[in-house]
Amino acid sequence: MTMDPKTRTLFQTLGVVVFMGSMAWASVPLYNWFCAVTGYGGETSIAETGSDTVLDRTIKVRFDATVASGMPWEFKPVEREIELRIGETGLAFYEAYNPTDRPVAGQAAYNVAPFGAGSFFSKIECFCFTEQVLQPGERVEMPVSFYVDPAIVEDRDAKFVNHITLSYTFYQIDLPEETQASLDLN
Numbered sequence: 001m002t003m004d005p006k007t008r009t010l011f012q013t014l015g016v017v018v019f020m021g022s023m024a025w026a027s028v029p030l031y032n033w034f035c036a037v038t039g040y041g042g043e044t045s046i047a048e049t050g051s052d053t054v055l056d057r058t059i060k061v062r063f064d065a066t067v068a069s070g071m072p073w074e075f076k077p078v079e080r081e082i083e084l085r086i087g088e089t090g091l092a093f094y095e096a097y098n099p100t101d102r103p104v105a106g107q108a109a110y111n112v113a114p115f116g117a118g119s120f121f122s123k124i125e126c127f128c129f130t131e132q133v134l135q136p137g138e139r140v141e142m143p144v145s146f147y148v149d150p151a152i153v154e155d156r157d158a159k160f161v162n163h164i165t166l167s168y169t170f171y172q173i174d175l176p177e178e179t180q181a182s183l184d185l186n
Contacts, residue, residue, distance in 0.1 A: 045120070045121065045123070047123065051087040051088075051150060054085050054086070055150050060083045061082055061090060061092070063079065063080060063165075064167040064168070065077050066168070067170045067171075070172055071106060071171060072099065072104055073097060073106060073170055076095055077093070077095075084147075091145050092166075094168065095142075096140055097134070099137070104134055106173060108168045120148055120158055122146060122148075122149055123145070127143065131173060
């Protein structure tokens with residue numbers, strides 16, 4: 001049995017619409033996965049411990065901080081730049097301050113520039129792994145522990161990198177349920 005041309009065209013059009021809709025829905029998770037695997041887009045690696053190898057070559061790491069529109073916090077790096085040997089574990093701090101009269105929760109998004117260095121920048125511990133809640137008037141220093149993977153010196157493109165910039169942007173998120181529940185009781 002064959003379909004008439006109008007019905008076939010209708011099914012083909014519906015198929016294209018469903019396919020395009022599912023591709024649009026899956027594009028963000030697929031892109032995030034791709035960036036995490038390849039380091040593209042400045043996505044960093046996550047490590048459990050520091051590097052076993054430390055090279056004599058040094059690299060400068062710059063720190064940048066911003067807040068998204070509507071986020072009331074003040075947020076800045078404590079130090080703007082450090083120089084360390086490739087493979088050496090570095091420790092940097094960012095300062096966040098909540099000048100409001102209410103608790104505010106935030107989550108940090110990050111990237112590394114140049115993008116080609118992202119897969120060689122390995123975080124051991126970072127405030128960006130979890131949400132942060134600052135009470136009214138609270139000021140905190142938040143650490144990030146990291147190293148630059150010695151494999152960077154063997155990469156065709158990244159071996160010429162002398163500076164890496166680690167950037168964070170804090171976004172306001174909903175308060176955790178337990179924090180919201182304690183506010184509701186008061």
